[in-house]
Each structure stands twice: as structure tokens, then as C-alpha cells.
Amino acid sequence: MPRPKNQEERRAHLIQAVIDTTARTGLRSLSLADVARRAGLTRGAVLYYYDDLDALLSEAYRAGMERLCDRRDALRDTIGDPALLLGETIRAGLPTGPDDALMRLLYEFDVVAGSSPLHTTLVESMYERQLATYRAVLERGADAGVFRLTLDPATAALNLVALEDAYGLHIVAGNGQISVERAAGAMFEAARAFGAPAA
Incomplete structure (x- = not known):
């Protein structure tokens, strides 16, 4: 380096x-x-x-927050079609593959959350941002009449975040059972099942 x-x-x-x-x-x-x-x-x-390792880790986590949350929220300013927006939001929330080191770091934080106030605070903050991102996209689609949600936006967002986290963990684990494409496709199908088509 x-x-x-x-x-x-x-x-x-x-x-x-x-x-x-x-x-x-x-x-x-x-x-x-x-x-x-x-x-x-x-x-x-x-x-x-x-100042110390925790300060450095906080900054590294912030890089993950920028990628997983800030950049996805910025998509709402550039993509008008709610279905396309949901599709791009799903894709951008998944790791690029097993070698995605930044996403691996975020999952490592999930593992140690609860053993450190810093880790717990960072993980909770990320989770709330993920929920807010999906909820905003779902509400936009519902308000536009494009999505006919069978779940309230908060519950639908909760399901999408759970899928995103679970599939993402499988991807970075590198066991080959779930590819990025398969995970995205499964999330699209889940979104369609509760009335939010994803392009």
C-alpha cells in the first residue's frame, strides 16, 4: 500500500x-x-x-454508512420511477461479492454488537437508517399509486432489511450457495409479494 x-x-x-x-x-x-x-x-x-482504535473503527463504519445509506438515499433524488428506485435500492444494499471487504466489516460489527457500547451504537444506527431508506421508497411508491402494499410500509421495510442482511451475510461468507443475482431476485420477489414491484 x-x-x-x-x-x-x-x-x-x-x-x-x-x-x-x-x-x-x-x-x-x-x-x-x-x-x-x-x-x-x-x-x-x-x-x-x-485517538485510538475505536475512533478509527468509527470512521471505517462511517464509510459503510455512506455507501449503504447515504448513497442509497441519494438515489431518491435521481430516480423518479418508484419500481426502478426500489430495484436499485435493493441492488445497492447487497455486497458486490464474497470479496466485498467493506460489507464484511459491517457484518463483523454485527457479530460483536452487544460486547461494546460503540459497536452496539453503530449497528443500531445503521439498522435504523436501513429501515428508513426502505420505508421512504415504499411510501413514495404507495403515494404514487404504483405500489399496492399488502403490508404497512414499516413492516414491509422490516422484511426487506431482514432479507438484505441475511442474504448479504451469505454472500460475504463466500460459500457459493447464494449469488448476488439470486439474492437480488429473491428480494424482488418478496417485494412483489407484498405489492411493491421492483425493477
């Missing part, structure tokens, strides 16, 4: 080092020394940018 030159690049470099190292060692075994080694820095140099 080449060393970046400015502070913004260095911080991004460190976040990527956390993501890559966690994919290799797991979150429970992660240490500041591991991250420093991966980034090609000393432990002291890492501490110049972040």
Missing part, C-alpha cells in the same frame, strides 16, 4: 487499512499495530490521526 501525501489521503488510507485488515483477521482480533503495519506506518503515526 503506497503512502499517501496529504492528511485527507492519509486518513482514507488508514480507513482502507482497517477494512483490508479486518477482512483478513476479523474484528475481534484487530489491533492498532495490525492497522499500522497494513498502512505502512508506525503505531504512533496512526495515533497522530486517530
